[in-house]
Amino acid sequence: MASAEAYPGSEPARWKYLDQIRTRAGPFTDPDTFYGSKVASEMDRMNVLVIGAGGLGCEILKNLALSGFKNIHVIDMDTIDISNLNRQFLFRQADVGKYKAEVAAAFVMRRVKGVHITAHNKMIQDFDEDFYMKFQLVVCGLDSIEARRWINATLVNMVDEDIEDSVKPLIDGGTEGFKGQARVIIPTITSCIECQLDMHAPRAAVPLCTLASIPRQPEHCIEWAHVIAWDEEKPFPKLDKDDPEHITWLYQKALLRAREFNIPGVTYSLTQGVVKNIIPAIAATNSVIAAACCNEALKISSSCAPALGYPADNYMMYSGNDSVYTYTFRHEKKDDCPVCGNLARDLVVDPSGTLRDLVDSLAVRPEAQLKKPSLRAQNKTLYMQSPASLEEQTRPNLDRTLVELGLGDGDEVAVTDPAFATVSFKFRLVFRKAAS
Numbered sequence: 001m002a003s004a005e006a007y008p009g010s011e012p013a014r015w016k017y018l019d020q021i022r023t024r025a026g027p028f029t030d031p032d033t034f035y036g037s038k039v040a041s042e043m044d045r046m047n048v049l050v051i052g053a054g055g056l057g058c059e060i061l062k063n064l065a066l067s068g069f070k071n072i073h074v075i076d077m078d079t080i081d082i083s084n085l086n087r088q089f090l091f092r093q094a095d096v097g098k099y100k101a102e103v104a105a106a107f108v109m110r111r112v113k114g115v116h117i118t119a120h121n122k123m124i125q126d127f128d129e130d131f132y133m134k135f136q137l138v139v140c141g142l143d144s145i146e147a148r149r150w151i152n153a154t155l156v157n158m159v160d161e162d163i164e165d166s167v168k169p170l171i172d173g174g175t176e177g178f179k180g181q182a183r184v185i186i187p188t189i190t191s192c193i194e195c196q197l198d199m200h201a202p203r204a205a206v207p208l209c210t211l212a213s214i215p216r217q218p219e220h221c222i223e224w225a226h227v228i229a230w231d232e233e234k235p236f237p238k239l240d241k242d243d244p245e246h247i248t249w250l251y252q253k254a255l256l257r258a259r260e261f262n263i264p265g266v267t268y269s270l271t272q273g274v275v276k277n278i279i280p281a282i283a284a285t286n287s288v289i290a291a292a293c294c295n296e297a298l299k300i301s302s303s304c305a306p307a308l309g310y311p312a313d314n315y316m317m318y319s320g321n322d323s324v325y326t327y328t329f330r331h332e333k334k335d336d337c338p339v340c341g342n343l344a345r346d347l348v349v350d351p352s353g354t355l356r357d358l359v360d361s362l363a364v365r366p367e368a369q370l371k372k373p374s375l376r377a378q379n380k381t382l383y384m385q386s387p388a389s390l391e392e393q394t395r396p397n398l399d400r401t402l403v404e405l406g407l408g409d410g411d412e413v414a415v416t417d418p419a420f421a422t423v424s425f426k427f428r429l430v431f432r433k434a435a436s
C-alpha cells in the first residue's frame, strides 16, 4: 500500500495522519462521492461559519483548525468574563473585558499556521442572507435556544430549489451540565431545529405535592424552602436571589427539612443553583460535544465516512449524568413545522379562556416557546405587541374569550414574534371539550 503523502503546502508532520484519512478511501467511503486527491484542496477553499465563541465555541474553533479547515469565520457579541476562564481555554486573565470572537480567533491563528479566522463581534441578527450564503457549512456552539431558532429559520428560508449551493448544512452542538447533543440539519431536507423544539422543553416543575409532603432529593427541600416556607414566613419583604442573606435563609430552612427526611446533599451552592436556576457548565461535556460536531464537519466536507444527517440518523444525545450513555436516532421532519413544513400546527385551547391565557401559554408550551407573540386570525388582528398604537388598540381583546372574539374550532391563527422576524407560525385552534 502506498503511504499517504502530505499534500503540497501543508506542514507535513502536523497533517500527516489527518491526510491519511482525507486522501485514502476507507471501508465506509462511498466511491461515488469520495475524491481523495481533491479533498484537501477543496477543504482549503471552503468557508466555515462558527456561531458562538464560548465554552463550545473555543473547542469548535480549535478542532476545526486542526481538522484542516483554513477559512473560518466566528460570530459572538460577548466579552470575556473572569468566570469563563476555567473552561474557555483560549482566554487568559489579561483578556477579561475583550471580545471573545476576536481573542479566540487570534489565539487559534497564532497556534495553527495557515488558518485564517475572521472575527465578528456582533449578533447573528446583524447579518443578512448574502452574508450567510458565503459559507458551505455552519457550526453552532450556542447556549441560547432563541439564537438557534433564528439561524435555523434563516438557513431554511435561504434554500432555493434551483441552486444546490443554497443548502447549508447546519451542525448544532449543545450542552447542559453533564448532558449534551450533536445534530446535523440539512435545511428543508431533514428535520430542522424547529421540528425538534420539543427536545428543548422547559424543565418540568416538581409537583407541589412532592415538595409539600414527600421530598426525595435535596433539590425538593430547597424548592420547598423557596416556594412554600418563604411565602409562609416572609423573612424579608421580597426575595432577592442575589442577596447572600436571603439565600442563607433558604439554605438553612432547606437543611432543616432535609434532616427531617434524612436527605443528604443540601449545600449553600446547590441552594443558590436551584433558586437561580443555574446549570453548571462542564468543560469535559463541552469537549465531547464539540468533538462530535467537528467530526461531522470533517466527514461532510471530505466524504471520508458517512456523516450524521441524511438519510439516516441525525441526532446524537449524550448523557454523563449516570455513567456514560449515548443514543443516536433519526428525528423525523414534521409536516406541521412552522419553519420547514407547510401545515398549521394543532394547538389545543379552551374556548372559554381569554386571549391573554392563549398569549401567555405560547411562551411555555414546548411546541411554541414564543415570548412576545402577536396574533392574527384569518381576517382580523387579534393582538399586536407593536407599534405602541396598535398594541393599545388591540389590548382590550386580551380580556375577551376566544368565543367572544369570534374564533371557532379549526380556525387558523398566524403568530409572529420579534425573535423570528421572517417566520410566521401557523397554528390551528382545536377546542378542548368541556369536562362533563
Ligand SMILES: [Zn+2]
Pocket: 191, 192, 193, 194, 195, 196, 333, 334, 337, 338, 339, 340, 341
Ligand atoms: Zn422543521
